[in-house]
Amino acid sequence: MRRVGLVVLLLGLVVVPLLAQSTSEEVRETVRGTVEMDQQTQVSRDDWANEQAELEARYRTAKANIAYLTDRIASEEKAVAGLNESISELERRMHEAKLLQSSLQDTLDMVMTRLDGFVEQDLPFLVEERRNRIENLEHELARPEVAGAEKLRRLLEALQIETEYGKSVEVEQQEIRLDGEPMFVDVLRVGRVSLFWQTPDGDKAGTFDRGTWEWVELPASYGRPIRTAIEMASRIRPVQLIELPLGRVER
Numbered sequence: 282m283r284r285v286g287l288v289v290l291l292l293g294l295v296v297v298p299l300l301a302q303s304t305s306e307e308v309r310e311t312v313r314g315t316v317e318m319d320q321q322t323q324v325s326r327d328d329w330a331n332e333q334a335e336l337e338a339r340y341r342t343a344k345a346n347i348a349y350l351t352d353r354i355a356s357e358e359k360a361v362a363g364l365n366e367s368i369s370e371l372e373r374r375m376h377e378a379k380l381l382q383s384s385l386q387d388t389l390d391m392v393m394t395r396l397d398g399f400v401e402q403d404l405p406f407l408v409e410e411r412r413n414r415i416e417n418l419e420h421e422l423a424r425p426e427v428a429g430a431e432k433l434r435r436l437l438e439a440l441q442i443e444t445e446y447g448k449s450v451e452v453e454q455q456e457i458r459l460d461g462e463p464m465f466v467d468v469l470r471v472g473r474v475s476l477f478w479q480t481p482d483g484d485k486a487g488t489f490d491r492g493t494w495e496w497v498e499l500p501a502s503y504g505r506p507i508r509t510a511i512e513m514a515s516r517i518r519p520v521q522l523i524e525l526p527l528g529r530v531e532r
Contacts, residue, residue, distance in 0.1 A: 385429045385432075385433065386422075386429065389422055389429075389432055389433065392440075393418065393419060396415065396439065396443070397415055400412070400443070403473065404470070404473060404489060404491075405476070405489065406446075406453070406455075406468065406470045407446075407453065414442070415439075418436065418439050421435055422435075422436070446470075446472070447472045448472060449470075449472065450470065450471055450472065451470050452467055452468065452469050452470075452511050452514045452515050453467075453470070454466075454468070455468045457478060458496060459485075459496050465481075466478040466480050466485075467479050467480075467481065467511055469510055471510075471527070474527050475488060475525070475526075476488060476489040477489075478507075479504065479507050479511060483504060485498055485504075486498070486499055486501075486503055486504040486507045486508070487499045487503075488526065503526065506523045506524055507525065509521070510525060
């Protein structure tokens, strides 16, 4: 019995240190594992913290961009609305301009017709010059590429020229027909009131009869006043009072 007890005691002395050694190793492994896990956890936390900071920065940037884009969209929408209003106004004006252009063209054609008829029925002075002006003006008014404002300007210019004829006195050399015979004479125009003529040698003188629409000869007594008037209109003689038969002359 003593031997058995002694053996057990010896086994106990041997096993206890072995168990103690095994437990110590396990503890160290456990501690080592715990430390490594803590380190990994810390690394993960640091990575997450960095990622979180980056995500927060990106979020703030995206939010700022959204705010900027929202303002930009509002500004662009306002600009588009303004452009749409301008386009609408321009379209309205273009429509009105087309209506005005059509109305203006009708008015210009009407005035042109009246001017043409007026010149045709007016006293026969500067006939070729005035007829050429009318033909050129008619051609210009018929051209669609010429702006309405330019057509109006040219028509008003022609009217102004015709108006000035009524306030001026001029002399021109002209061929007339007297009793069917051609004759080269000096023609005195007194506004649009009367036309007088006289041969260069002063032998004959006369006027244009509105009633018969013919050139007629006047009595010789009118020769000197007509010559005086021609010289005054030509600035050869100073202005003075003279008597001339204005209007239709009874012969």
